[in-house]
Amino acid sequence: MKAIGIVVEYNPLHNGHVYHAEQSRLATGADVIIAVMSGNFLQRGEPAFVDKWTRTKMALASGVDIVFELPYRFATGNAPAFARGAIELLDAAGCSAFCFGSEDGNMEPFQNSLQLIGRHRDEYEAAVKYAIAEGLSYPMALNKAYETILAGQSAVPVADLSKPNNILGFHYMEAAQSIGSSMDAVTIKRMGAGYHDETLDSQKIASATGIRKSYFGSETLDDVVGFIPEATRNLLLEWQSERKGFGNWESFYPFLRFIILRDGPSRLRTIADVSEGIENLIFRAAQSQDSFKSFMDAVKSKRYTWTRIQRMLTHILTGFTKDMRADMDKPAYLRLLGMTNEGRSYLNVRKKNLPLPLISKVASFSDPSLDMDITASDIYALGLGKGTDESKIGLDYLQSPIMADHFGSKSFK
Amino acid sequence: MKAIGIVVEYNPLHNGHVYHAEQSRLATGADVIIAVMSGNFLQRGEPAFVDKWTRTKMALASGVDIVFELPYRFATGNAPAFARGAIELLDAAGCSAFCFGSEDGNMEPFQNSLQLIGRHRDEYEAAVKYAIAEGLSYPMALNKAYETILAGQSAVPVADLSKPNNILGFHYMEAAQSIGSSMDAVTIKRMGAGYHDETLDSQKIASATGIRKSYFGSETLDDVVGFIPEATRNLLLEWQSERKGFGNWESFYPFLRFIILRDGPSRLRTIADVSEGIENLIFRAAQSQDSFKSFMDAVKSKRYTWTRIQRMLTHILTGFTKDMRADMDKPAYLRLLGMTNEGRSYLNVRKKNLPLPLISKVASFSDPSLDMDITASDIYALGLGKGTDESKIGLDYLQSPIMADHFGSKSFK
Numbered sequence: 030m031k032a033i034g035i036v037v038e039y040n041p042l043h044n045g046h047v048y049h050a051e052q053s054r055l056a057t058g059a060d061v062i063i064a065v066m067s068g069n070f071l072q073r074g075e076p077a078f079v080d081k082w083t084r085t086k087m088a089l090a091s092g093v094d095i096v097f098e099l100p101y102r103f104a105t106g107n108a109p110a111f112a113r114g115a116i117e118l119l120d121a122a123g124c125s126a127f128c129f130g131s132e133d134g135n136m137e138p139f140q141n142s143l144q145l146i147g148r149h150r151d152e153y154e155a156a157v158k159y160a161i162a163e164g165l166s167y168p169m170a171l172n173k174a175y176e177t178i179l180a181g182q183s184a185v186p187v188a189d190l191s192k193p194n195n196i197l198g199f200h201y202m203e204a205a206q207s208i209g210s211s212m213d214a215v216t217i218k219r220m221g222a223g224y225h226d227e228t229l230d231s232q233k234i235a236s237a238t239g240i241r242k243s244y245f246g247s248e249t250l251d252d253v254v255g256f257i258p259e260a261t262r263n264l265l266l267e268w269q270s271e272r273k274g275f276g277n278w279e280s281f282y283p284f285l286r287f288i289i290l291r292d293g294p295s296r297l298r299t300i301a302d303v304s305e306g307i308e309n310l311i312f313r314a315a316q317s318q319d320s321f322k323s324f325m326d327a328v329k330s331k332r333y334t335w336t337r338i339q340r341m342l343t344h345i346l347t348g349f350t351k352d353m354r355a356d357m358d359k360p361a362y363l364r365l366l367g368m369t370n371e372g373r374s375y376l377n378v379r380k381k382n383l384p385l386p387l388i389s390k391v392a393s394f395s396d397p398s399l400d401m402d403i404t405a406s407d408i409y410a411l412g413l414g415k416g417t418d419e420s421k422i423g424l425d426y427l428q429s430p431i432m433a434d435h436f437g438s439k440s441f442k
Numbered sequence: 443m444k445a446i447g448i449v450v451e452y453n454p455l456h457n458g459h460v461y462h463a464e465q466s467r468l469a470t471g472a473d474v475i476i477a478v479m480s481g482n483f484l485q486r487g488e489p490a491f492v493d494k495w496t497r498t499k500m501a502l503a504s505g506v507d508i509v510f511e512l513p514y515r516f517a518t519g520n521a522p523a524f525a526r527g528a529i530e531l532l533d534a535a536g537c538s539a540f541c542f543g544s545e546d547g548n549m550e551p552f553q554n555s556l557q558l559i560g561r562h563r564d565e566y567e568a569a570v571k572y573a574i575a576e577g578l579s580y581p582m583a584l585n586k587a588y589e590t591i592l593a594g595q596s597a598v599p600v601a602d603l604s605k606p607n608n609i610l611g612f613h614y615m616e617a618a619q620s621i622g623s624s625m626d627a628v629t630i631k632r633m634g635a636g637y638h639d640e641t642l643d644s645q646k647i648a649s650a651t652g653i654r655k656s657y658f659g660s661e662t663l664d665d666v667v668g669f670i671p672e673a674t675r676n677l678l679l680e681w682q683s684e685r686k687g688f689g690n691w692e693s694f695y696p697f698l699r700f701i702i703l704r705d706g707p708s709r710l711r712t713i714a715d716v717s718e719g720i721e722n723l724i725f726r727a728a729q730s731q732d733s734f735k736s737f738m739d740a741v742k743s744k745r746y747t748w749t750r751i752q753r754m755l756t757h758i759l760t761g762f763t764k765d766m767r768a769d770m771d772k773p774a775y776l777r778l779l780g781m782t783n784e785g786r787s788y789l790n791v792r793k794k795n796l797p798l799p800l801i802s803k804v805a806s807f808s809d810p811s812l813d814m815d816i817t818a819s820d821i822y823a824l825g826l827g828k829g830t831d832e833s834k835i836g837l838d839y840l841q842s843p844i845m846a847d848h849f850g851s852k853s854f855k
Contacts, residue, residue: 283696283697284697287697287701287821288701288704290817290821291761291821292761293761293817316835316836317836346704347704348704404706407703407729411696411703422729422730
C-alpha cells in the first residue's frame with residue numbers, strides 16, 4: 030500500500046482542503062493519505078476554532094485516512110520548526126511522498142531555490158542574522174536573505190517566498206533534505222483564495238482565515254456553509270450547541286491575564302519565545318487591559334510580528350518554557366488521532382516496523398512532549414467549557430482514536 | 443502619645459472586634475490603637491470576604507487609628523509565622539503594649555506556659571517533631587507537645603492551648619520574647635461566640651466565621667446586621683453592589699484549576715507548603731473536579747488539616763514558592779493602609795525614628811514581599827471583578843492610604 034503525507038491545521042477544514050487531498054491522491058496514485066495535524070493550538074499562536082478530535086472527524090470525512098497529531102512543540106513553532114516536526118513524522122510513518130500546496134503548482138522553482146541556498150548556506154545565514162539585527166521580523170529576514178542570494182544568480186525560475194504557502198513548502202523540502210528523507214516532494218497548485226484572505230466571495234473556495242472571520246463577524250455559520258463540506262458544517266453546528274463558543278483568544282484572556290499577573294516579568298522570561306524585555310511590556314499591558322484585543326494593541330510593535338507575539342502568549346498560557354522546548358527537539362512518537370478502514374489496514378501492516386512508537390492510548394506512554402500535548406488540551410477545554418461543566422478535561426485519556434465508521438458516513442457531497 | 447497594638451483580620455469586622463478595640467484602649471490607657479491587619483488572603487488560607495481597603499475603612503470606623511498591612515508571607519503563614527510577623531511590626535511601630543483576646547482574660551496562665559516551655563525548650567521541640575512524625579497535624583502536634591511538658595509540672599495555672607485565640611496569644615508572647623521586645627502583653631477576655639463558631643444566636647456578638655457562613659447560606663446580609671456595626675453593614679452593601687460577590691474559594695476555583703493543570707506536579711512541588719507528594723493528589727483532583735467543594739473533598743485527608751491544604755492552594759493560586767518565602771524571613775516595611783487624624787498625629791511624631799521604612803505609596807519602594815502583596819491583590823481583584831471590568835487591578839498603585847475623615851463619620855452607633 031502506498032501512503033503519501035500532507036501537513037494540515039484544518040482550522041476549519043474547507044473545500045480547498047478537500048481539493049488538496051483529492052489532488053494529492055491523484056498526483057501520486059496513493060492508497061492512503063496520512064495527515065500530520067496540529068493539536069489545539071496552532072502555528073499562528075492561536076487556540077484552534079474547534080478541538081483536534083472534531084478536526085480529525087472533518088479530516089476523515091474528507092479524504093484523509095490517518096491523522097497523527099503534530100506535537101505542541103512543533104505545531105506552535107516558527108515555520109522551520111513546524112515543517113521539521115511534520116516532515117519527520119511523515120517520514121517515520123512510511124510515506125513515499127509529501128504533497129504541499131503552492132501558488133504555481135510547479136516543483137522546479139522550489140528545487141532551484143533549495144539548491145541555490147544550499148550552495149550559499151553561509152552567506153544566506155549571515156544575511157538572515159544581519160536582517161534580524163537590523164530590526165526585521167524573522168519571516169521578513171528570511172525573505173530578505175533569500176532575495177540577497179538570488180540577486181547574484183542567473184535567471185533560473187525560483188520560488189516566490191513572500192507567499193505563506195510557498196514558505197511552508199520550501200521549509201518542508203529543506204527539512205526533508207536535512208534528515209535525508211527518501212520521500213518525494215510533490216506540489217499541488219492552490220485553488221481560489223489566498224492563505225490569509227479574509228473575505229468570502231462567490232467562489233466555492235475560501236481561506237480558513239476568511240471563514241473564521243466571517244463567523245466571528247456575524248456569530249453565525251450561515252455565510253460560510255457554501256465553502257465547507259457538509260461534514261464540517263454538521264460538526265461545527267454540533268460544537269456550537271455543546272461549547273461556550275468557537276476557539277478564539279478572547280475566551281482565554283482571563284486565564285492569560287491571571288497567569289501574567291501571577292508570574293510577573295521574572296518568570297515570564299523563562300517562557301519559550303519571550304525575550305528581549307518584552308516581558309515587561311506584556312506585564313504592564315495585562316495590568317491595564319480588560320480584553321485580549323486591547324491587550325494586543327498595547328503589546329504590538331514593529332519589532333515583532335503579530336504571530337510571534339501570539340506564540341509567546343500561547344506559551345505563557347500553557348506554561349511552555351525554554352527549558353521544556355530544549356528537551357523536545359525531535360518528535361518521539363506517532364500519536365494517532367483517527368483513521369479510516371484503509372488507514373487501519375495500512376497501520377496493521379506497518380506498525381511493527383515504525384521507527385517511532387505508535388500511541389493510541391496516552392496512558393500507555395510517558396514522554397514530556399506528550400504531557401505537553403495533554404496539558405494544552407486541558408487548558409483548551411477550560412477556556413471553552415460551558416459554565417462549570419468542563420467535562421472535556423482529561424479527554425486525551427478517555428478518547429480513543431476516531432474511527433471514520435464510528436461517527437457516520439465519510440460522504441460529504 | 444501612647445500607642446498599643448492589636449492583630450486583626452476583620453473578616454468582616456463585627457461587634458466583638460469593636461469590643462476588643464474598646465477594651466484594649468481602656469485597659470492600657472492608649473491614645474492610639476495600631477492594628478496589623480492581613481491583606482486579601484488570610485491565615486486559614488482563604489480569600490478575604492472583602493478586600494483590605496474595605497476592611498481598613500471598617501477598622502477606622504470602629505476604634506482603630508492606624509492600619510498596617512501584615513505582608514502576605516506572614517498573613518498566610520502558620521500561627522507562629524503569623525504571630526512573628528505581626529509582633530515585629532507592632533514593635534517597629536513603637537507600640538508600648540499589644541493586646542490579644544483570650545478565653546479567660548488572664549495573663550498569668552500565659553506567662554506560666556511561656557516560662558514552662560522556655561525551661562523545657564529542647565524537650566518541647568523534640569515532642570513536636572515526634573508528634574508530627576506520628577502523623578499529627580502541626581497545630582495538634584504543638585498542643586500534644588505542650589501537654590507532654592505540662593504533665594510533669596506542679597499545679598500552676600497554664601493556658602489552654604486547644605483554643606484558637608489562646609494559641610495565637612501564646613505565639614504573640616513567644617514572638618515578643620524571641621525578638622526581645624519591650625512591649626507589655628495584655629489580654630482581654632473574649633465576649634460571646636467562640637472563634638470558629640458557625641451559628642448566629644440572639645447575642646449581639648457572633649464570630650466572623652458565623653457571619654460569613656450565614657451570608658453564604660442565604661446570599662443575604664439580613665441575618666447578620668445585628669452582629670455588625672453600621673459602618674460594616676454599609677461597606678458590605680456597597681461591596682455587594684460593585685463586585686461579583688464576597689470573597690470565597692468557589693470564585694477563584696477556575697483560576698486555581700487552570701494553574702494546577704498548567705503547572706503539573708513538578709512545578710507545584712516548588713510552591714510553599716506543598717510537600718510529601720500531595721502535589722499528585724492535587725493534580726488529579728483538579729483534572730476531575732468541577733467545583734472547589736468537590737475538589738477539597740477529593741484532596742482532604744487525616745494527614746493535613748483543612749487549613750493547611752487551603753494555605754497550599756492559596757500559595758498555588760498566587761505563585762508563592764518556597765524560594766520566595768525563604769527570601770522574606772523578616773518584615774521589611776510598615777505598609778500604611780489607613781489612619782484617623784489621631785493616627786496621623788502619632789505617625790507625624792514618630793515617622794523619622796521608625797526602624798522600618800513607612801510605605802504610603804508602593805511605587806516609591808521596591809521589595810519582594812511588597813511585590814507579593816501587590817500580586818495577591820491583583821489576583822484577588824481578578825477573582826471578584828464584575829464581568830470584564832476588573833478595574834481594581836493595580837489598585838495598590840492607585841489607592842492612597844484611607845483617611846478616616848475622607849469616607850464619612852467614624853460613628854457607627
